[in-house]
Amino acid sequence: MQVRSTTASDLDAVHRLLSTHGWAHRLGTVEDLGRLISASQRALVAVEDGEIVGFARAITDGISNGYLSMVVVAQPFRRRGIGHALVEGLVGSDPNITWVLRAGREGAAEFFAKLGFSASTTAMERPRR
Template sequence: MQIRSAAASDADAIHRLLSANGWAHRIADAAYLGQLISASQQAVVALSADGEIVGFARAIGDGISNGYLSMVVVAEPLRRQGIGQALVRHILGSDTDITWVLRAGRPGAAEFFARLGFSPSSAAMERPREQRLRMAP
């Protein structure tokens, strides 16, 4: 497996991956996804041996103090093989001076991220988005 930065040309394949793995309600189309990717400080894909995109992660942060891990998605048949962990470790890097936050609301997410050093926080607050799909302008 290879992990590399996501390219604009990956948007359709990433969109298919997200749509097939429970994220269709958040990503209306490949153009909107392309906007999210280009606005992210980090967006990476995991490639299978034959070059197929089988994982995706993106993060927003300043690279110095704070970061937000926004998405981590792995194709269902390939889960529990270390792909998600590799994507997260790639995003987090080795700088332990950065505080990373995320939302772990999906089943099994809290346990997954706990294995990577995350713990529940009583300090976080959020203003949730409206529950509607956003289309690219």
């Protein structure tokens, strides 16, 4: 398995992956996804045997704060360390950056806890309408 930066040629495959794994309501078109990725400072894919099996993106200033926006691994490839590799690739090892995320999906809190994240009592949210 290889983790690498997302390229323009990955957009169709990433869109299919996200659409079939619970993110269709947040995506829009392939062009919309391209704009999301362009506006993100970090976007990675996980590739196995030439197939994109995972995707993650983050927004960060690279100095103090970061937000993990999407971490998705195709169902047949879960529990193989792919999500872990994607998150590690995004957040890196800089201890000075505080990373936040929304862990509302089933199993997400447990997954991210294994990567050093903990529940916060200080976060606030203004949800989309």
